[in-house]
Amino acid sequence: LFDGTTAVGSFSPDQQNSMLYGICILHTVFNLSTTLILVWFIPQLVKAVNKIIPTPKGEEEVYRLKFIQGGPLSTAELSLDEAKQEIIHFAEICCREVGFIRSAVSAKTQSDLESVNEKLVKYESITDKIEYEIASYLTEVSKGDISAVSALRIKSMYRVIGELESIGDSGEAIGRMMKRALDHGKTFDDEMIKRLDRMLDLLDVAFKAMTDNLSSPALFLKDISNAEDAEYNINEYRNSLREEHIVNIEKEGYNYQTGVFYIDIVQELEKMGDFIINISQSLLEKND
DSSP: OOOOSSSSGSSSSHHHHHHHHHHHHHHHHHHHHHHHHHHHHHHHHHHHHHSSSOTTTTTTTOOOOEEESSSSOOSSHHHHHHHOOOOOOHHHHEEEHHHHHHHHOOSHHHHHHHHHHHHHHHHHHHHHHHHHHHHHHHHHHHHHHOOHHHHHHHHHHHHHHHHHHHHHHHHHHHHHHHHHHHHTOOOOOOHHHHHHHHHHHHHHHHHHHHHOOOOSSSBSSOOOOHHHHHHHHHHHHHHHHHHHHHHTTSTTTTOOHOOOOOHHHHHHHHHHHHHHHHHHHHHHTOOO
């Protein structure tokens, strides 16, 4: 028998082959057994790893181009169709800011605001990056042989991505406004938050109209009444809130400084509505 001191060479070739075969079988059985056992604990193992090595703050949202994967395609038309899909994706990313803004305006402390403000800052950076990458792609497409219609589409797309980037700027600006308000010890009461929520609801409707128009199969649109109606409602509500603010200034107990922060955010939300309607207007037929 092999006792750990016997030289391998003292075994016959058949015995050596049997030993090697046995060792291989043992390793295979061991690996299969542990795999079959541990496979049921994958969720727990993932949680354990995430707890031990947490994702650093700010790295949860990673942006990558979804549809543009390289240089222009064989024809300008195909390339612009690809760019259009990327722009729709860009618009969908911008829509997420409404949720972050809702959380920001209801914050009562800096710690409440911190994480959502980081997201607004990050999304502003993301929109800058997307605009640059799509614009670079459109520039490459425009260097080729393009038709008059394709030239108009490129012009329209440049305007769209510029307006989408401005939406990102507005989100970050609102985060800064809230930070400044909290620095001064000012928070919004329930009625103010309720009105801001209503304004954000109207922005949601405007975003929906915008993405619907961007997703239209038509190269250019003849009717953007859905976007115009949404913009009208935003403007009317902004006017109502502004008039209400002016009346409230005369009332005892109304904090003027809090009101200023509040109405500044209302105005910034209305500006976002302007950027949104500009996008639909850029899709109109004969927009040159």
